[in-house]
Amino acid sequence: MFFKQFVVAAVAAITSPCVFADFVAVDLSAKINADIRSYTGGISYPLGGQTLSFGSVPFTLGLLNGSTTTLGAVQLPGNGQPTVHSFPVNIAGATRLYTLINSTWGVYGVTNGKIEVFGTNGAYASFSLVQGFNIRDHYQGNFQNIINDSTVVSTGYASGARLDRQVLELPAAFDGQVVTELRFQGTGLNPSGAAFLAGATFETVDSCPADFDHNGAVGASDLAILLGAWGTANADLDNDGTTTASDLAFVLGAWGPCP
Numbered sequence: 001m002f003f004k005q006f007v008v009a010a011v012a013a014i015t016s017p018c019v020f021a022d023f024v025a026v027d028l029s030a031k032i033n034a035d036i037r038s039y040t041g042g043i044s045y046p047l048g049g050q051t052l053s054f055g056s057v058p059f060t061l062g063l064l065n066g067s068t069t070t071l072g073a074v075q076l077p078g079n080g081q082p083t084v085h086s087f088p089v090n091i092a093g094a095t096r097l098y099t100l101i102n103s104t105w106g107v108y109g110v111t112n113g114k115i116e117v118f119g120t121n122g123a124y125a126s127f128s129l130v131q132g133f134n135i136r137d138h139y140q141g142n143f144q145n146i147i148n149d150s151t152v153v154s155t156g157y158a159s160g161a162r163l164d165r166q167v168l169e170l171p172a173a174f175d176g177q178v179v180t181e182l183r184f185q186g187t188g189l190n191p192s193g194a195a196f197l198a199g200a201t202f203e204t205v206d207s208c209p210a211d212f213d214h215n216g217a218v219g220a221s222d223l224a225i226l227l228g229a230w231g232t233a234n235a236d237l238d239n240d241g242t243t244t245a246s247d248l249a250f251v252l253g254a255w256g257p258c259p
């Protein structure tokens with residue numbers, strides 16, 4: 001499933017130097033096997049079936065069996081059975097992967113599994129899911145509640161549940177390549193930790209930066225946004241820190257459908 005940021009979020013995200021990025025969600029629905037709203041404290045998790053931002057990154061949240069009262073996730077089994085979930089994708093220009101991963105149970109220091117990203121021409125990246133470093137139990141209570149990786153962004157809920165967002169910077173080997181597969185795998189051990197994946201989103205280079213409103217073309221609506229941002233950094237396409245005639249020229253030069 002492809003989606004783009006709403007323009008408000010896109011403009012708000014532009015700081016100096018301006019960075020234009022798109023986000024592409026991975027469709028997890030084929031492997032969703034759990035409703036984490038039914039977990040301890042999970043009642044205050046958001047409902048699936050919507051796109052929500054976690055640390056400025058949009059995630060498409062799934063449903064279990066189509067039920068609109070659930071928040072679906074891909075849960076590794078708790079019986080110690082090694083499990084691999086594969087998600088085929090076709091994403092060009094990817095620079096980062098963001099995931100929403102927590103676990104049921106968890107023991108500090110134990111590696112529960114890993115995330116792998118495969119691309120064309122042998123491009124590959126991975127990170128391990130380590131309790132106490134980048135993953136922890138989904139609930140602030142028993143088991144393992146520590147995260148030490150400063151790149152992890154946490155969203156907590158009143159009931160004690162949480163979703164932690166990890167990031168994987170894709171290496172230069174992915175430049176010019178296409179991401180073809182995301183893999184989520186683990187040992188699924190109780191009590192050392194069985195991870196669940198509630199969301200996965202790739203960040204990609206924006207191939208059409210003048211399309212401010214992300215409607216697939218550069219047109220009058222984008223011109224209006226540019227004029228509204230005149231003299232600010234909010235529609236600065238040439239990275240000089242402000243929006244002026246040079247950015248207007250860029251918009252006019254890109255007029256028409258995005259490539």
Ligand SMILES: [Ca+2]
Binds near residue numbers: 212217219
């Ligand atoms: Ca547009």
Ligand SMILES: [Ca+2]
Binds near residue numbers: 240
């Ligand atoms: Ca400019």
